[in-house]
Amino acid sequence: MSDVVTMDDLSNEEILSILEDSVRLVPVARGAVHLPLLEGKVLANMFYENSTRTRMSFETAMKRLGGSVLNFSSIGTSVAKGETLFDTMQMVEGYADIAVIRHPRQGAAQYSADAIDIPILNAGDGAGNHPTQTMLDLFTIMEAHGTIEGLNVVLVGDLRYGRTVHSLSHALIRFGAELTLVSPETLMMPDEIVNDLRASGATISESTDLVAAIPDADVIYMTRIQKERFPDEDEYAKVAGIYMLGAKDMDDAKDGMIVMHPLPRVSELHPSLDSTVNARYFQQAFNGVPTRMALLCRSLGVEIPEEVKK
Amino acid sequence: MSEMRRVTAICNGTVIDHIPAGHALQVIKMLRIDTNRSNPVSLVMNVPSDKMGRKDLLKIEDLELNQEELDRLALISPNASVAIIRNYGVAEKRVVELAEELVNVARCTFSNCVTQNPREPLPQKLVLYSRDPIEVRCYYCGKRQVLDDIIDNLI
Numbered sequence: 001m002s003d004v005v006t007m008d009d010l011s012n013e014e015i016l017s018i019l020e021d022s023v024r025l026v027p028v029a030r031g032a033v034h035l036p037l038l039e040g041k042v043l044a045n046m047f048y049e050n051s052t053r054t055r056m057s058f059e060t061a062m063k064r065l066g067g068s069v070l071n072f073s074s075i076g077t078s079v080a081k082g083e084t085l086f087d088t089m090q091m092v093e094g095y096a097d098i099a100v101i102r103h104p105r106q107g108a109a110q111y112s113a114d115a116i117d118i119p120i121l122n123a124g125d126g127a128g129n130h131p132t133q134t135m136l137d138l139f140t141i142m143e144a145h146g147t148i149e150g151l152n153v154v155l156v157g158d159l160r161y162g163r164t165v166h167s168l169s170h171a172l173i174r175f176g177a178e179l180t181l182v183s184p185e186t187l188m189m190p191d192e193i194v195n196d197l198r199a200s201g202a203t204i205s206e207s208t209d210l211v212a213a214i215p216d217a218d219v220i221y222m223t224r225i226q227k228e229r230f231p232d233e234d235e236y237a238k239v240a241g242i243y244m245l246g247a248k249d250m251d252d253a254k255d256g257m258i259v260m261h262p263l264p265r266v267s268e269l270h271p272s273l274d275s276t277v278n279a280r281y282f283q284q285a286f287n288g289v290p291t292r293m294a295l296l297c298r299s300l301g302v303e304i305p306e307e308v309k310k
Numbered sequence: 311m312s313e314m315r316r317v318t319a320i321c322n323g324t325v326i327d328h329i330p331a332g333h334a335l336q337v338i339k340m341l342r343i344d345t346n347r348s349n350p351v352s353l354v355m356n357v358p359s360d361k362m363g364r365k366d367l368l369k370i371e372d373l374e375l376n377q378e379e380l381d382r383l384a385l386i387s388p389n390a391s392v393a394i395i396r397n398y399g400v401a402e403k404r405v406v407e408l409a410e411e412l413v414n415v416a417r418c419t420f421s422n423c424v425t426q427n428p429r430e431p432l433p434q435k436l437v438l439y440s441r442d443p444i445e446v447r448c449y450y451c452g453k454r455q456v457l458d459d460i461i462d463n464l465i
Contacts, residue, residue: 084429085430103424105422105423106422106450107423107448107449107452108424108450111430125424126422128451192452192454
């Protein structure tokens with residue numbers, strides 16, 4: 001199958017192969033090399049929820065490879081008139097060669113993938129999965145450390161509702177990382193996920209203390225406390241701004257430790273951090289382009305040349 | 311005293327034997343047997359069994375359960391023996407099998423699952439995750455259900 005709905009749709013070998021492809025595509029992603037591998041192909045960007053980086057990086061990825069993009073948002077379309085997801089996807093199948101979908105409902109990407117025959121890439125379904133974000137996160141970690149095995153990755157913030165960390169934690173365990181989960185009590189990683197991770201032999205520790213986790217970290221993966229996922233504003237107010245990292249906090253960090261964040265940030269990364277050697281979040285956002293290029297090519301069955309020449 | 315003598319033999323219908331003790335009422339619910347209908351249902355609970363120590367037994371008159379209905383039974387009673395009775399004799403023996411996927415058996419109750427929109431033309435699909443104890447997960451959102459949840463959420 002060429003759909004990517006969860007990370008389980010990709011074997012470890014496939015993940016590594018996509019990451020290798022992504023490395024070769026970096027000059028194309030930067031616009032330094034012209035490689036129109038997807039010329040004549042059309043991508044439908046189906047966004048039922050807000051997105052900046054995911055939507056734009058998919059669009060850039062498609063366009064840098066010579067393809068074109070249909071942008072869809074649920075506002076101002078037939079969805080506002082009550083069209084079902086099933087019907088909308090039937091239409092998309094007629095207009096595009098591949099579709100990227102973000103939807104507030106969990107399982108919407110799987111449902112779409114079953115409903116139509118063109119490949120579907122899940123760009124986030126509720127608090128469920130966000131596998132293309134995971135691919136760019138893995139790419140960013142490999143780029144900095146050359147490996148994932150044995151690294152201590154500290155996941156911080158909203159681990160309950162954050163789909164990014166759910167997909168990422170599974171993938172990191174598959175490649176032998178150790179996880180430290182740092183969150184307020186109310187936003188801990190769901191037991192089901194922690195139990196699954198432990199059942200697959202993972203080393204996991206849980207804590208509420210970010211400062212204590214810094215010295216042993218190889219990667220600190222910060223996340224935003226997502227206001228929009230809280231049923232109650234008071235509950236949000238209790239935990240908003242609980243974790244913050246600034247340049248000073250890097251004094252205790254190991255050499256080579258990197259700070260990542262799927263962005264957007266609110267207050268959890270102080271601007272003083274931006275100029276440190278540890279900050280990787282803007283590079284991480286760029287990495288969405290080559291990794292999504294590689295994913296688009298894989299799903300469309302297009303081979304990436306062994307050498308990408310200028 | 312044999313458990314078979316506790317209730318009379320039935321002329322036509324279905325006999326489900328070797329139900330784990332105390333679970334016959336769950337089986338009735340699971341099989342969606344309408345207890346307001348007129349067919350007689352005999353229910354025997356907690357009788358001695360050589361094989362199981364204690365067991366339950368159901369005799370449903372004038373109703374032949376089909377395979378899809380019987381496969382639901384496998385959730386509670388994977389080792390049940392089922393006999394279709396015609397004219398006081400065993401006409402057929404059926405084997406209960408626990409399917410890897412339960413389609414339109416029980417619904418997912420996660421409030422944010424894509425299945426919660428009744429207008430979407432999609433089946434309720436639960437995937438078997440563990441046989442002992444029973445655990446299923448929603449095919450779409452991954453929400454887990456144990457046996458008691460499945461019984462509460464039967465369609």
